Each structure stands twice: as structure tokens, then as C-alpha cells.
Amino acid sequence: MRTETKEFRVMVTSWYDEYGVNRKDKYYVQRKTAILKRWKSVTHDECDMMDYYKNITYFDSAEEASDFIKNILCKHKPIQVWTNNIISEYKCE
Secondary structure (H helix, E strand, O other): OOOOOHHHHHEEEEEEEOOOEEEEEOOOEEOOOOOOOEEEOOOEEEOOOOOOOEEEEOOOOHHHHHHHHHHHHHOOOOOOOOOOOOOOOOOOO
């Protein structure tokens, strides 16, 4: 995925139990779309025996999500793609 935008933000979704106690935080990244200028969550593909679908990519901490933005998205590194690299070459006579 090549990202068209350079605007990202880290979001958190929190689970509060029946007593109002925060039990779980999940962090995720959103990017601003180039055309409509709206925020969309960064997703990844998953599949099971019956279907193929997209899930929001969650992180355990805000720092992990920020590192993902800085080290992967801002540098346009490939995600969710196959890449081919030459390991070695031979010339036979």
C-alpha cells in the first residue's frame, strides 16, 4: 500500500466494565484520505476457512502505533504485499 497522504493520527479505543473501570485500551492508526479529507483506519487483511476480510490494525501502546507511522507509513515501506529480492546470481560458462 502506498500512502497518498502524510497526515496520520493515533487513536485509542477503551473497554470499561460494568463498574466503569477501564479494563483494556487498544491503539490504532488513522490516515487522512487525499480526496475527501476524511480519516480512515489503517487495516490489514485476514482470512479464515470461509471468508477474506479487512481488520483494523491494533497496537498495544501509543508508542508502538507512533513507531509504525514514523518507521513504516512515512517511509512508504511495503505492507501487506509480497516482495522479490535477489539473493545471489550466477553466470555459468
